[in-house]
Amino acid sequence: MAAPKPLEQENLEIRTKSIEQTLIPLVKQISTLVTHRERPLCSERSLRAVARVGQAVNLAVERFVTVGETIADDNPEIKTDMYEACKEARAAGAAIEKLCEAALEDSLADRGAVVRAARCLLGSVTRVLLLADIVVVKQLLLAKDKVARSLGRLESVTNFTEFVKAFSQFGAEMVELAHLTGDRQNDLKDERRRAQMAAARQVLERSTMMLLTSSKTCLRHPDCPSARENRDTVFCQMRRAMDLIHYVVKDGVLDSAAQLNQSGGGSPVSQQTSTEEDWDVSRTVSGALKHFEDLVEMTRLTLLGPGCKERLTTALDTIAERTQDFTDSAYTSHEHRENILLLCDRAKLELNQLLRVGISLEQCEGSSPTTEMENAVLGLLQATHDLKQQLQQTTLEQAGDLASIVRAAHDMVGIIRNVALASDTERLEEYSERFNEYIEHILEVCKLLRHISSTDSLQVSAKYTEINLRIYGPQVVTAAHTLSMHPTSKIAKENLEVFADMWQALVSDVTTVSKEAIEQCQGRQPDKQVYMSLPRPGKHGTTSKPLKPVRLDSEEQAKIAKSGLEMKLISSEMDAETEKWQESGASMEENNDIVKRAKNMSSMAFSMYQFTRGEGALKTTQDLFTQAEYFAEEANRLYKVVRQFSYQVPGGTHKKELLENLDRVPTYVQQLQFTVKNPTVGKAATFTKVDSVIQETKSLMDVISKVVTTCFVCATKFSVYIPLGVQCNWPWADHLWPGHLKPQHLVYQGNRGYSAYSTLPR
Known part of the structure; x- marks a missing residue:
């Protein structure tokens, strides 16, 4: 594993909840000191209390950095950075103690020095914790690598005895990885990263049983190409899930093996989408609309300054491009398709009007927004709002048909099972085509649901549900082909049942995502939107119901x-x-x-x-x-x-x-x-x-x-x-x-x- 890059002093971003919780006691003590230093110290008792707090802070820092240095001794890759951060923390702790002691002699000691020492201590302690977190990440990645090696051994076994032994070891290592990834998922602060980790863990958990049955089927029928395709697809998906775990844990750094997995063996279907698009890029209409509306709102301050025209035009082109998933869908009605195209054209016209107003302001060297510009901004924002509403209506109409499609597909799985047991290859091909049509229809709904999802977690859920359904859905038919070739094979029948269970779980995921997306849309009740850069609660608020005031515990x-x-x-x-x-x-x-x-x-x-x-x-x-x-x-x-x-x-x-x-x-x-x-x-x-x-x-x-x-x-x-x-x-x-x-x-x-x-x- 490559050595981690040193942490920049200016970029101490905390990504886990546990580090925040560790910092809380220190933050409380420093808060007491900083606040107290700004009050008149009128008694000797108060001065001595401050001095004791300073001593307590320094003592706590000393114990803290001792642990940090012990961690550094056991982990050479962070040793230099850890020792440097511990040295800075120790120096800052000592400085705070001296400044607090100085308060006994001079109650007007330099307040700025206390603030600087406090900021230095917070920064260095945070740096120590982030370096220690690298060790936790290393432990998780080592567990992931052990599972990856076990997968390699499972893939290469040629008899049942070796397979049982390898699978037993794989199971134990998977349990360890499940615990570590579960802890990490709960500790992550970023909503998107948590959702990605959950998606990766779900694939590993659901794929384990399919790995068992598909491998046994492949060992029992080594010359069967459909059995091998089932097994290879499961292996490929599990490796992709582990690559995603690496990607999340390293916060966007791709494992060097991931590219090999994308271009190497495995089912060709699993290589249709690029790693970057699947994992981190949110290519949704809702994201593009929000970005465009932010740029439009910004024109109230920047007055369509240099480069603004190009940014707005590019952002609107991105929206139009992403709406093609709606207009190109075979399941979008003609009326909805025409409305979407008309609203895109309307948004372009409104943007041109805003740009013309901007040119007029430049010519008259205006320095403040005019009524004409405000009207142009409101017109453009109303156009994008109407477009968003239309896209939601289009999606909800298709999602309304989801229940009947899922029932029909479920019935088709039963028919395929019976046809495979009868070894009727012609009818199997016929029903397989119809089953694949159902899959394509559900995938279209998934795609639109992801586009209208307004939260990161729901976008990620929709995206990975779509990916898993696209890859594992057709594998039901593949398993049925194996059974049709070996209708008396108990393991082939069991394998089909396991893939059918996976299919059922995936369509259940689609239903859940659909329900959440509909609830999000219905929660944003359409009202007369008043676009104001500074809403005044109680007078011009944009929400129909005010938030309930609550106190923090x-x-x-x-x-x-x-x-x-x-x-x-x-x-x-x-x-x-x-x-x-x-x-x-x-x-x-x-x-x-x-x-x-x-x-x-x-x-x-x-x-x-x-x-x-x-x-x-x-x-x-x-x-x-x-x-x-x-x-x-x-x-x-x-x-x-x-x-x-x-x-x-x-x-x-x-x-x-x-x-x-x-x-x-x-x-x-x-x-x-x-x-x-x-x-x-x-x-x-x-x-x-x-x-x-x-x-x-x-x-x-x-x-x-x-x-x-x-x-x-x-x-x-x-x-x-x-x-x-x-x-x-x-x-x-x-x-x-x-x-x-x-x-x-x-x-x-x-x-x-x-x-x-x-x-x-x-």
Whole structure:
């Protein structure tokens, strides 16, 4: 196995729940320290408590890195990186302890040093955990390789005695792999990866019995080509499933053996689809529509800037291309086919209208959206919405026929079984053709269901159900041919029964996917869609029923504690950056719109951080989502102010850096707005939305902090005019907060930014 690539310090993405849970105790301690360092330390007892926490953190880190170094000694491939990460963690832990001890002598010790040490400790500890996770991955892949070798031995045996011995060993190794992959599936955070792992495990589990009967049939009838095709197809599918496990565990890295499996032996049917398309590329109409609508929404901020026309045109062409699966289907009615084509043409006309408006804006050098442009955007989005509805109706009409098709196919399997037992080859061919027609019809329905599925897990389920049905469905007929050639063979009859059971399981999967897809479509009740970049709950919301406000329990708070702390650290850095403007002189800070909006955002981020700890004025999830809306709105305003500011900055590296960071803001703003607007049902979905909102707010806060830093550098170096602002107001306060909390009363409180919570009586 190739040595793993070293982890980049800037890319410490956590993909498993177990690592998050391991970080929670450390996050809580660091949160206590960082929060405490921002409060006035007025008693010796409080100072000594902070010092003890610092000592406890350092001691815990020391024990932690000792285990990490032990793991490194046993695994040479990660030894160097692990020792380096442990060294960084140990140094950060010692620095935190010293800073806490320094608080005993100087209560005004450098707050920035505490923040930097905390971020360094979090990063290094996370890096240690990710390196340790490489060892877990290695163990799983070794188990997978053992099963692969056992499969090779099973494929090469020539007598029953060797087969029984090899199959016994294979079974034991499969049990170990099942346990490891099950644990990994439950630990993965990414929905698509979990669904892919589930699909791979299901293939291995269902194929084991077919492997047994097809191998026994092949040993009993070695000269029978249909028996060998049955066996080879099962071997090929099981190897593909193990390659998929490798792909998921390595997060998108393809096993070098996978390409060989695709081009090597096995059933030709199993090689019809490419590995990349089967495993990771979501080539669905719903995905293409969402991407296109995101680009259209973005034009409200970018005003059809350079390259926008090409991106929009390409995205719409992709939609039209993927709708061909609907229009080319033999089972799509003429009416639906005509409606789809007409709606595609309508979307093209609406796009041309939007592009013409964009050209007009360029000619008059407009800097803000016009009514004409807004109408063009709404017209185009309405066209794509109608197209989506039509595609769903087309799919649901075909899915409505699914039950009768499945019953007819099930009856046909019984007929094929009887004809094979009678060795009637002519009738077997006749019924086999009709059975294959049923398979093709069900496959068409599967394809359309995948196209309209709106969640990653359902798309993956539909995709692998389609793949397995395409490969294993015809094998029922192949097994029947073997039985027709050897009608008295008990093992040939058993083999057909096992493949028929597999067929029944697969059509049951299709029915389940169909039911879930229909429920998704019906859950999105068509209403008068109002496309707004900033929906106002209670006034112009796009959902007919408001979300039920809920509070997070302690376990949920713990899960998002790390993200909340990281956002808090970024907001502390933002405060430090805005304080630089004050230190530079009152003339730069007074009425400075960049600083004021940055402080507003820092205050909002701090309130969201408090929510992750069960503190502050944000009590329910709805409070958090509404706060995130205002955060995105303020970021949008800051973006426009800084854009005006950038026009005055002379060309050079500083302006280039400013524009590079600034151009990232609209994307983050749009993504946060889409997440907040996305409706959820159920506690688990609501928590996932909370986690996403915190993550996206953190990302937006990070890029805003870089923008503000670069603005300060440019303002001081080039003496650039700073845009002036007015006192911030909050006209939407009445429907957001409880009656005793009015966010329009803002008081700036130093490191805490603007506070709307501590100055008003309850």
